[in-house]
Each structure stands twice: as structure tokens, then as C-alpha cells.
Amino acid sequence: MLLHAICNELGANLFDISPQNIYETYREKEGIKMLMHLCSKVGKALQPTVIFIGDCEKLFKKKLKPEEKQVIRNFSIIII
Secondary structure (H helix, E strand, O other), X not given: OHXXXXXXXXXXXXXXXXXXXXXXXXOOHHHHHHHHHHHHHHHHHOOOEEEEOOXXXXXXXXXXXXXXXXXXXXXXXXXX
């Protein structure tokens, strides 16, 4: 909610690229790379822009639930 309020106040575009949102569409490394490239390119063109990556702290967690492991593993290839 706070994120949406900030974007509304600033008139900013919001790109929510949380692993849960992009898991079904972008599963391979090249797809995630292209998504990050497009977000940065469109973000520069349509300023101001907020790029939100939810649950990014799970990339650095030692113990994960089995269902979280697959989603985070695919996403962490590009981020780390």
C-alpha cells in the first residue's frame, strides 16, 4: 500500500518484478535478462519510475521452504 501511495504522489510508473509475478512468464536466464533490460530502458524513457522487487531478502536466506526454493533459484541467477 505504501508503495502505491508513493507512486501515486510522485506520478511515477511502477514496475513490480517480484519473483511471484514473473515466474510463469520468464523462467530461463535470457528471459529475465531481457526483462531487466526492458524495465531499465522503459524506466529511463518514462521517468519517474519505481522498480520494485518484492521478497528480495529471500535471495540471501539460508533456509527456505521447498516451494520457495524453485521460484527464488530461477530469479537469483540474474540478480546475484
